[in-house]
Amino acid sequence: MRDVAIIGVGITKFGELWDKSFRALITExxxxxxxxAGIEGKDIDALFVGSMSxxxxxxxxxxxxxxxxxxxxxxxxxxxxxxxxxxxxxxLALRQAYISVASGIHDIVVVGxxxxxxxxxGGEATDILAMAADQEWEAFFGVTFPAxxxxxxxxxxHEYGTTREQLAEVAVKNHDNGLLNPNAHFRRKxxxxxxxxxxxxxxxxxxxxxxxxxxxxxALVLAPLDKAKQYTDKIVKISGSGQxxxxxxxxxxxxxxxxxxxxxxxxxxxxxxGVEPKDIDLAEVHDCFTIAxxxxxxxxxxxxxxxxxxxxxxxxxxxxxxxxxxxxxxxKAKGHPVGATGIAQAAEVVLQLRGEAGERQVKDAxxxxxxxxxxxxxxxVVHILEVV
Amino acid sequence: MRDVAIIGVGITKFGELWDKSFRALITExxxxxxxxAGIEGKDIDALFVGSMSxxxxxxxxxxxxxxxxxxxxxxxxxxxxxxxxxxxxxxLALRQAYISVASGIHDIVVVGxxxxxxxxxGGEATDILAMAADQEWEAFFGVTFPAxxxxxxxxxxHEYGTTREQLAEVAVKNHDNGLLNPNAHFRRKxxxxxxxxxxxxxxxxxxxxxxxxxxxxxALVLAPLDKAKQYTDKIVKISGSGQxxxxxxxxxxxxxxxxxxxxxxxxxxxxxxGVEPKDIDLAEVHDCFTIAxxxxxxxxxxxxxxxxxxxxxxxxxxxxxxxxxxxxxxxKAKGHPVGATGIAQAAEVVLQLRGEAGERQVKDAxxxxxxxxxxxxxxxVVHILEVV
Numbered sequence: 001m002r003d004v005a006i007i008g009v010g011i012t013k014f015g016e017l018w019d020k021s022f023r024a025l026i027t028e029x030x031x032x033x034x035x036x037a038g039i040e041g042k043d044i045d046a047l048f049v050g051s052m053s054x055x056x057x058x059x060x061x062x063x064x065x066x067x068x069x070x071x072x073x074x075x076x077x078x079x080x081x082x083x084x085x086x087x088x089x090x091x092l093a094l095r096q097a098y099i100s101v102a103s104g105i106h107d108i109v110v111v112g113x114x115x116x117x118x119x120x121x122g123g124e125a126t127d128i129l130a131m132a133a134d135q136e137w138e139a140f141f142g143v144t145f146p147a148x149x150x151x152x153x154x155x156x157x158h159e160y161g162t163t164r165e166q167l168a169e170v171a172v173k174n175h176d177n178g179l180l181n182p183n184a185h186f187r188r189k190x191x192x193x194x195x196x197x198x199x200x201x202x203x204x205x206x207x208x209x210x211x212x213x214x215x216x217x218x219a220l221v222l223a224p225l226d227k228a229k230q231y232t233d234k235i236v237k238i239s240g241s242g243q244x245x246x247x248x249x250x251x252x253x254x255x256x257x258x259x260x261x262x263x264x265x266x267x268x269x270x271x272x273x274g275v276e277p278k279d280i281d282l283a284e285v286h287d288c289f290t291i292a293x294x295x296x297x298x299x300x301x302x303x304x305x306x307x308x309x310x311x312x313x314x315x316x317x318x319x320x321x322x323x324x325x326x327x328x329x330x331x332k333a334k335g336h337p338v339g340a341t342g343i344a345q346a347a348e349v350v351l352q353l354r355g356e357a358g359e360r361q362v363k364d365a366x367x368x369x370x371x372x373x374x375x376x377x378x379x380x381v382v383h384i385l386e387v388v
Numbered sequence: 389m390r391d392v393a394i395i396g397v398g399i400t401k402f403g404e405l406w407d408k409s410f411r412a413l414i415t416e417x418x419x420x421x422x423x424x425a426g427i428e429g430k431d432i433d434a435l436f437v438g439s440m441s442x443x444x445x446x447x448x449x450x451x452x453x454x455x456x457x458x459x460x461x462x463x464x465x466x467x468x469x470x471x472x473x474x475x476x477x478x479x480l481a482l483r484q485a486y487i488s489v490a491s492g493i494h495d496i497v498v499v500g501x502x503x504x505x506x507x508x509x510g511g512e513a514t515d516i517l518a519m520a521a522d523q524e525w526e527a528f529f530g531v532t533f534p535a536x537x538x539x540x541x542x543x544x545x546h547e548y549g550t551t552r553e554q555l556a557e558v559a560v561k562n563h564d565n566g567l568l569n570p571n572a573h574f575r576r577k578x579x580x581x582x583x584x585x586x587x588x589x590x591x592x593x594x595x596x597x598x599x600x601x602x603x604x605x606x607a608l609v610l611a612p613l614d615k616a617k618q619y620t621d622k623i624v625k626i627s628g629s630g631q632x633x634x635x636x637x638x639x640x641x642x643x644x645x646x647x648x649x650x651x652x653x654x655x656x657x658x659x660x661x662g663v664e665p666k667d668i669d670l671a672e673v674h675d676c677f678t679i680a681x682x683x684x685x686x687x688x689x690x691x692x693x694x695x696x697x698x699x700x701x702x703x704x705x706x707x708x709x710x711x712x713x714x715x716x717x718x719x720k721a722k723g724h725p726v727g728a729t730g731i732a733q734a735a736e737v738v739l740q741l742r743g744e745a746g747e748r749q750v751k752d753a754x755x756x757x758x759x760x761x762x763x764x765x766x767x768x769v770v771h772i773l774e775v776v
Contacts, residue, residue, distance in 0.1 A: 001491050001492050001493065046631075047633075052449060053443050053449050055441045055443045055444050055516075055519055056443050056444060058523070059519060059523045059527075060519055060522075060523045060524075061440060061441050061472060061474055061519040061520055062472075062473060062474035062519065062520045062521075062636065062762055062763050062766060062767070064472075064473050064633070064767065065473065065474070065633050065634070065636045065762060065763060065766035065767050066522070066636050068633040069522075069633075069635050069636040069637075069640065069766070073633075074633050074634050074635045074636075074640070074766070077632040077633055077634060077648055077649055077652040078632070078633055079631035079632055079633060079653075080473075080633045080767070081471060081473060081480055081483075081484065081631075082471065082472045082473055083469060083470070083471060083472075084449060084450075084452075084470045084471075084472050085450060085452050085453070085468075085469060085470055086449055086450035086453070092469055095469075096469065096484055099487060099488055099491050099493055100487055100491075102491050102493070103389050103487050103488075103490050103491030103492075103493075104389050104491075105389065105487055105490070105491075128443075131443055131447060131448055131449040131450065132449055132450045133450075134448075134454070134457075135446070135447045135448045136448075139447075243434075243467035243469075244465040244466070244467055245435075245452070245453050245456040245457075245461075245462050245465055245466055245467060245468045246453070246462050246465060247457050247462050248450065248453045248454050248457040248462075249457075252457065252462070260465055261465055264465040265467075374450055374453060375450050375453060378450065378453035378457070378462070379450070379452065379453050379468070
């Protein structure tokens, strides 16, 4: 397999974007990535698109072809593939794009992630997102995603003494980071008190423990490492890629306080990259709920199991901490247009490794990690990116 | 890139399978493929699943993880990826699986395709399938798939003198083949008269020009060619793989009587395999409507543009003809559970190349081709398979 580089990134504003369509969002992100890479349309060999449920969000499947069409690349009859793995659709699309370049079948590949979630009414979005869980054994009985993660939070509190305030600290930190990110959905400071006193969604999680329903898109340009320098000097290498699954429903697991898919995907990625958790300078992890970030930093090996809450409370995961987590604001503050999330995570890490992250720049960042989850941990994909 | 072999195939009965769920269907097909290959669950490195719109057909996205779960492979935390490209989802899942083995990242990979379409009511299935077209520029204005293909048929008749009877001959031939396939949805003989006099769907296409709404699943086991002999002597090589796109809506094309995505995907596959159309002993092509098979045999280079109808009428595409097309019965008679179709096509070609196709066996078959279309030709994937 060939080494693969990311040579361009593009991202839209995330949020409730009433004036921007699915087509407009992905085309904007793709165009930005292409301009950033210094390539032209004719250089592109293939497209990959991550999107979770456009069939229900916008009444449109076949969004691979749609994206080629809306970006004008269909005139080249470019091969275009959509990947769907719930909220890990973006990360998995990146992995498929990576494998296609690594294999030698394609050279320059654009991979995008996109979701337009705010065109549906009221509880419909929650109903759609519940399809990432087990419809027959979870959603059918009324369990939505906040409820699944609330059960995980309760168990983590019971097993490890994690406190309600520690969960809130994840949201407070990610909102502080979001204030520094011009593209973030939420750019306002919150406090532990405001999290605790916000509207309850699923005990113990309030609305401020939950990532929002967002519109947005992100895109990356991939190239073989040995050809990347033809286009740009701003080269970041994909040094590790790991992917794993777990039971779709939580009841199928021995322990709901550990996501085995994260542990296994991370093991593969660390092994391929030849690094350990202590070598990672920053990580974008899947904080769909505050408890999810605590699980992630434990399962990725940044802290011991059970110590995620404490580490967060102590500020170790802040931008100036010893393991900065979600400097972008994470899903919580940057927003969570599901199909876009995995690509946006990689875009943030690339900007950090290039030293282009502005006010939220992590100092001396050389190795970064992305962690993208589908459902309540039934899919996980981890990538490790390095400065060349 | 490594050479890749198909070492196992499995297929379920296609049809209105009221007593079989999505989970049951894909697990049955996967189990059959695994047994056929002589491998065990622990040998499998990854799963790929093609499915078009389970989010609307069965209220379930995240079907990659669901399939790993329902087949028990989640206990190995196996990486599982869903690919969606409308009715080409199966063929594209095969291509992603092929690339992953060719790249060296995985050895033994199972790729399945599945759709459970008959649990929705009345016109709902047509509404769901319309999402493979352009929702904003086609479906919104009331154009369904039969209508899109009816317009293509009318234009083909106008441009090339293709007759209504020649279209019907495609259905008659595929029903004759379906009679010989125990897994086919329809196993009854029809005549040109019965096609012409059937209920009109979209002039000139009657209900007997249209493929049915089916339930079903199919699966393949892939392995590096140089390791395939460890498991089985029944080895078929994937010698070519091509993929291309076109505008999502028909109005974006210069000529609707040629699917440029087919021409380009075929060009890639022929080039990689080092063969020409005349070398192909049989093909499974995407006959979602009778006119689609006529376009396919022209665009794949088996006959000249405009002569597809005549070639069909002359019997050249029958099992004993000079270029047997859809010996399985095709989408028309075998059935069209959309996500399963691309995998089922490859399964049929593998059985033919092994000489295991029973009453529908094509004599001396050594090289076969599969042709899987998404929408009205916005995605096409072509594979060429060869006896080793």
